[in-house]
Amino acid sequence: MTQRIVELLAPAGNLEKLKVTVSYGCDAVYLGGEKFGLRSAADNFINSELAEGVKFAHDRSVKVYVVLNSFLYDRDLKELPEFLIFLEKVRVDAVIISDLGVLKTVKELTNIPIHLSTQASCLNVEAGKLWKKMGVKRLILGREVSIAEASKIKKATGLEIELFIHGSLCMAYSGNCVISNYTMGRDSNRGGCAHNCRFEYSLDFKDKKENSFFMSSKDLMGIAQVPEFFSHGIDSVKVEGRMKTHLYVGTITKAYKRAISHYEKNASLSPAMIAELEGELRKVSHRDYTEGNLTKRADEYSIFDKREHLDVDYMFVGQVVETKMGEHILMEVRNPFFQNDQLELLPFSEKEKTFKAFPLENILGEVVEKAHPGMLVKLPYVEGVENLNLIRGRSL
Numbered sequence: 001m002t003q004r005i006v007e008l009l010a011p012a013g014n015l016e017k018l019k020v021t022v023s024y025g026c027d028a029v030y031l032g033g034e035k036f037g038l039r040s041a042a043d044n045f046i047n048s049e050l051a052e053g054v055k056f057a058h059d060r061s062v063k064v065y066v067v068l069n070s071f072l073y074d075r076d077l078k079e080l081p082e083f084l085i086f087l088e089k090v091r092v093d094a095v096i097i098s099d100l101g102v103l104k105t106v107k108e109l110t111n112i113p114i115h116l117s118t119q120a121s122c123l124n125v126e127a128g129k130l131w132k133k134m135g136v137k138r139l140i141l142g143r144e145v146s147i148a149e150a151s152k153i154k155k156a157t158g159l160e161i162e163l164f165i166h167g168s169l170c171m172a173y174s175g176n177c178v179i180s181n182y183t184m185g186r187d188s189n190r191g192g193c194a195h196n197c198r199f200e201y202s203l204d205f206k207d208k209k210e211n212s213f214f215m216s217s218k219d220l221m222g223i224a225q226v227p228e229f230f231s232h233g234i235d236s237v238k239v240e241g242r243m244k245t246h247l248y249v250g251t252i253t254k255a256y257k258r259a260i261s262h263y264e265k266n267a268s269l270s271p272a273m274i275a276e277l278e279g280e281l282r283k284v285s286h287r288d289y290t291e292g293n294l295t296k297r298a299d300e301y302s303i304f305d306k307r308e309h310l311d312v313d314y315m316f317v318g319q320v321v322e323t324k325m326g327e328h329i330l331m332e333v334r335n336p337f338f339q340n341d342q343l344e345l346l347p348f349s350e351k352e353k354t355f356k357a358f359p360l361e362n363i364l365g366e367v368v369e370k371a372h373p374g375m376l377v378k379l380p381y382v383e384g385v386e387n388l389n390l391i392r393g394r395s396l
């Protein structure tokens, strides 16, 4: 039985990560140029990288959406036309906007399709209809909307609908928060959020004092809801995380792609498969997981009432840069590991393969005891390995 396709939309924090997520099977990527997006701390793309990224993605039938979702001052808006003309020239598939001034400029100067950013907090049918009149093709709804509510907005507006399926959540309305501006002078609307909601606060009640992380949200995980995204006709599911690591984007893309492809073919997702994929999603850095608002309103169980820690069992040890059939893998090392460590290869679609880092050799073929970041090392050949595959190991 063939189901309607749900687009898997993944983050591309830089050109390397774009290549990783495209190779692991996403249907579309979103990325930011040097300005106008909301992630000033992400690497972001200079124009030449953006053009290369679009070509790499389009050659593999993957779409590219560019974020222009800051709210701009007049002085910023003046710089936008030149960038828009460049984006149209390299044939990006859509731009993601929040600001009406940006929307007007895009419409006047280009024919690039417009997606409404979650930052605009569209939560209802009437808002959706108004955005449609203004030329928006797709609504990226606020994270406060459930899958069922999103489906109603789709039916009433006839617009494409995109919902977040995985990643960090904001306790404010889809990022409309200025705590960071007031406390740190860092503008969250311009990618500078200091994540004050993750801090520990001292609560002073009438009869007691308490320390708490009461504003820190768990992370969203919607793998068990993949069937509902299909049955409600959601067009695109989005993974948050332009600032996350290569291993993060590769692992998450692969897990969701497996779930979506399996559901497309079989119209079902067994509890065993969901459990297996959830296990994979727990291998990357995350806070505890929550379903957020996907099926019911998020409540106190969505609060991650702990100090943030990045303890993860697995780390990204490197990426395959060359393979010699039956002989060895050449890998660029990203984190240190030792000869004889157990490593796991993440093929693009097959199951993960465990192997031992023995022998471990440098590029000259000399045995080394420890691999350091930046080194090129030779590892034993693993059946099915391909260039750009990621390799992970247990955290030291």
Ligand code: SF4
Pocket (backbone or CB within 6 Å): 169, 170, 171, 172, 175, 176, 177, 178, 179, 180, 188, 193, 194, 195, 196, 197, 198
């Ligand atoms: S401080 Fe927290 S709630 Fe506010 S914008 Fe940043 S992540 Fe969102």
